Amino acid sequence: MPELPEVEITRRGVEPFVLGKTITGVAVRNPNLRQRVPRNIARLVVGQRVKRLHRRGKYLLFECDAGALIVHLGMSGSLRVIEPRSAARKHDHIDVVFGRSALRLRDPRRFGMVLWNRGDSSRHPLLARLGVEPLGEDFSAEFLYRTTRGRDVGIKQLLMNAGIVVGVGNIYANESLFRAGIHPRLRAGRLSRERCARLVTAVRETLLAAIAAGGSSLRDFVHSDGASGYFQQHYYVYDRAALPCRVCGSAIRVARLGQRSSYYCPTCQS
Ligand SMILES: [Zn+2]
Numbered sequence: 001m002p003e004l005p006e007v008e009i010t011r012r013g014v015e016p017f018v019l020g021k022t023i024t025g026v027a028v029r030n031p032n033l034r035q036r037v038p039r040n041i042a043r044l045v046v047g048q049r050v051k052r053l054h055r056r057g058k059y060l061l062f063e064c065d066a067g068a069l070i071v072h073l074g075m076s077g078s079l080r081v082i083e084p085r086s087a088a089r090k091h092d093h094i095d096v097v098f099g100r101s102a103l104r105l106r107d108p109r110r111f112g113m114v115l116w117n118r119g120d121s122s123r124h125p126l127l128a129r130l131g132v133e134p135l136g137e138d139f140s141a142e143f144l145y146r147t148t149r150g151r152d153v154g155i156k157q158l159l160m161n162a163g164i165v166v167g168v169g170n171i172y173a174n175e176s177l178f179r180a181g182i183h184p185r186l187r188a189g190r191l192s193r194e195r196c197a198r199l200v201t202a203v204r205e206t207l208l209a210a211i212a213a214g215g216s217s218l219r220d221f222v223h224s225d226g227a228s229g230y231f232q233q234h235y236y237v238y239d240r241a242a243l244p245c246r247v248c249g250s251a252i253r254v255a256r257l258g259q260r261s262s263y264y265c266p267t268c269q270s
Contacts, residue, residue, distance in 0.1 A: 002073040004134070004167030005210035007058045010079055015053045017081045017101055018062065022049045023069075025097035029088060034074055034111045037094065044116045045069055045096070057130050057166035061121050068121035069096070074111030080104050131164040134203050139165055141197035148188040148196065155191060156184035157258045159203070168203060170260045171238045172210070176203040178236045183269045184262040185255070237263040 002010070023045045031037035038044065048064035055061070060079075062069035071079070084095065084102040094105040094114055105112060117124045132138040147164055148155070158164060159173045168176065177184050179202035182195060191199070213233050236246055241254040245265040255262045 001075050001169070002058065002077065003169045003171060003210075004058055005172075005207055005214055007060065007073060007167075008055055008211050009214040010073070011053055011055045011060055014079055014081060014103060018050045018053055018098060018103065020050065021098040022047065023064075023096060024099050025084075025095075027088075027095040027097065028093070030093040030110070032110060033093065033107065033113055034072070035113050035115060037114050038116060041114070041116060050098075056122070056127055056133070057162065059127060063121065067116060067118040070113065070115045070117055070121065070124065070126070071105070072113040072126075074107060074109065074113065076109040077105055077107035077112035080106070129163055130166050131162055132166070134165050134167055134207055139200060139203070141193065141200050144196040144200055145191070145193050148191050151188040153188050154185045154257055155182060155188045155199070156262055158188040159199075160258075160260070165203075167207070171235070172203070172206050174238045174263045175236055176206045178263075178265060178269060179206060181269055184257055184264050237265060239263065 026042040026045060028037050028041065031039070044067075045064070048066060048069075050062050050064055052063040053060065054063055058072060060071040060073075062071070073079070080103070082095070082102050082104045084097045084100070088095070088104070089106075091106045091108040092104050093107055093110070093112075095102045105114065113126075115124075121127060132143065148158060151158060156173050156177060159168045159176065160170065174184070176199065180195065180199040182191075182199060210233060237252050240252045240263060242251050244250070245252055245268060248265065248267045250265050250267040252263055253266055255264070
């Protein structure tokens, strides 16, 4: 599933091809995504010039003069830059055309979204209640300390709550807690200031390392057929049950926490 790093890499990959460009057409082959693509999408967006390509959580916002084209990649979506006339394959549901190039959404599982929002996109119902950006200044040790006071929930579940901080999915929550040396089940309210600071740093480092690892796949966004922008990573604990910890050699454990698998090192994470 595309997580925040893949979405950010997608943003960086397609930005040079859309910034300052005017949308000249939209081809919808299948509008039945997680939310139905508006019937009049072409009328809404043709003629709009992209002023900024912004990411909020896992949403890509193509900010134009009159509003924003909102794109979510769902469970399996990917965007590529293509020649508008190149033949569409199965699952290539939508093209947004910019003159001589186009963005093509491929989404086999159709959990993605392509929507138009007039005016200020931060007020869109899907975006208005999102928590802070993990790579932004608002996600600070002080913020995490304040937010966790009196919370009896496990720290991992709190980290994965998009109403508090966006884009920390299961993989990155597991990896960040390992880097910070914090047990995933620790009650959030018991986190010291010092551990909050360590965890904030660990979340940022984990996401930035993933973005850096995916950077080498940037070329895939252009005129490529396979292309997803997803990439293989080297995890410390995620999906490594019973394998030796890369730091201390203890066997990695797995536990079910709030419906999700939590991987941790019993020695490094107390
Ligand atoms: Zn260990």
